[in-house]
Amino acid sequence: MNRTAIAKACGFNRSVLYDNEDCARMLAEAHSSETRKTPGSAHDDPTGKQLQALENQVQHLETRVACLAAENADLRLKLKRAKAVADELVADGKRIAPYESGGTQ
Template identity: 30%
Template structure:
């Protein structure tokens, strides 16, 4: 098995990038985007190399920048979340208060249980009643 040199791998990856851009161009598509920028991870995966190549190799970055100017970026439409109504906020606040009260009550009941268990243990071992 013959291992490829770094330059051969770099040339192969660059040709994959150029082919990917050409396929998009002939299909009339744009580069994949995310949050208004090109999705470098998607481009790198489609071309078969790591995303970091765009930061490490200026030639790849230039090729991608030229493709962005030529093809543009396809930014998916994101549905805006429905605004929370004040009624929902009030309900959430009420439920949070109920949860806090239940937690506090649970904590107090567990404290009492530990105390009563200690009294029962003392009575069982000593046979004497605890006055508290």
């Protein structure tokens, strides 16, 4: 399982896959189900129940991704607003500019 490719496809840093408990759990579950599959097993020809369960799981995960994307967008907007306020305070001389060792982001 290529975690770098997964993180890149999802649009976030690879460390999220390790640090975020939900992501780590989902990857562990996916990895364990992937290793249980063997050629010629029942997983090669899923039944209607299995297909329905998989479709439900996909729908649940798609909903979760949409919720997390919305939360991410909201947090980015809040960060942008906070930076604008901080920049205005620095420009007015009411606040000293923070030291950023890694450059601006």
